[in-house]
Amino acid sequence: MSTQTDVQVQKIRAIGLTVTNCNRSLDFYTQAFLFELVSDITLEGQDYSDLEGVPGAKIRIVTLRLGDELIKLMEYLNIQGKPIPSDSQSNDLWFQHLAIVVSDMDRAYAHLRSFPIEPISVDPQTIPPENEASGGVRAFKFNDPDGHDLELISFPPDKGQDKWHQNSHSLFLGIDHSAIAISNTEQSLHFYCDLLGMQIDSRSVNWQSTQTRLDNLPGAKVRITGLRPVQDGMGIELLDYILPGKGRPIPSDWKSCDIAHIQIELVVNNLEQLVDKLRGNGVEFVSSRIVQFADSTSPYRQGCLVKDPDGHAILLIVES
Missing domain, CATH: 3.10.180.10 (2,3-Dihydroxybiphenyl 1,2-Dioxygenase, domain 1)
Structure with a gap:
């Protein structure tokens, strides 16, 4: 401890x-x-x-x-x-999104479509059940008016922090994590865990057509490591793209x-x-x-x- x-x-x-x-x-x-x-x-x-x-x-x-x-x-x-470069993609190493938790994905998506967003995902995607860590999670990625990456995310009853299941009255509940594209998981874990003392919360590999439609990235396969600080709360997700490989580095x-x-x-x-x-x-x-x-x-x-x-x-x- x-x-x-x-x-x-x-x-x-x-x-x-x-x-x-x-x-x-x-x-x-x-x-x-x-x-x-x-x-x-x-x-x-x-x-x-x-x-x-x-x-x-x-x-x-x-x-x-x-x-x-x-x-x-x-x-x-x-x-x-x-x-922000207009041709940015999810595997470029400057990619970083905020995951905004919603209680009802369909309602949130319908609400959002009346605003000046630039979609990344085709439409909200559901992670397949065979993905143990995140099966049933629904997500939709898009850009704000500056081109910052954002994600709407909804958790099924058995996934996500307890607090996301306690307030069903609000449509937008809070921010679960910020996800960052990285070049090497072990190198990032050394920084965030060994040096900063954060803890690994989850690990998964997301791929197949769902990830392709979510990221608008053909053949996307990404190794995801979730980190949380000691006092819990908002976390950081490390996105290590196996396919199509690493994008451009941060200049x-x-x-x-x-x-x-x-x-x-x-x-x-x-x-x-x-x-x-x-x-x-x-x-x-x-x-x-x-x-x-x-x-x-x-x-x-x-x-x-x-x-x-x-x-x-x-x-x-x-x-x-």
Whole structure:
């Protein structure tokens, strides 16, 4: 068993998406999925520039809640970020989606179709029963107005966390996980489990025509490893595409202000110790230092942005 002295991730606090226009994204997320507004702040100064690795950044951050989970819409007001490549596919290593849990897939899908989405899946797909880990799960993948990848997901009674089966009144229940495309499962497990202390929650291989229609990727076969932090809650899914193989890597010049940027906020119990451990293991840092926030408006006491082995952004924080 883990003890409190272990350096590890406690929980995922939020998922941050860099957006082109906060007002447009705010309208979309509140109307399409009934997210609720938590806060709307604009931040600038050396601390945030150092944290995100973007000099002179002025960032509007709109925090939204769905169920127990938070997302942050981050608009760089004074910098024009690069758009997400229009030919992106699910096996490109910058692929990362939010899985929004619904209580009724058909109703949610019908509701969503009146919004400006770009479908990835043909229509909602049901994972076949012979897939032990995820048989009966229904899913539909699509893009938001910026091209960020999203998924609607519904769980049969014997799958998913208990909380997804306790509230049948709401159509949109919360966020189960963020899924990221990776190049090598063992390499990612070393980072997320050995270094960050997350735990393996599930393993499966999804393939056949269902996965092809879900991902719009001919012959798709993907090894999926689900991870959860110690305190449970939102998780991370590692998507390792066996077929058609790995897509394109995340370009090394992409920055936090580019629209493809998504950062997973991980609450840790000892940031200094963890940073030493990550530096010793050759992890790439975006932040120039551990940023200390004295400002009472900040939800963090400390923060440091790093990259996982494939370049996905991980914001390590200590909460205020």
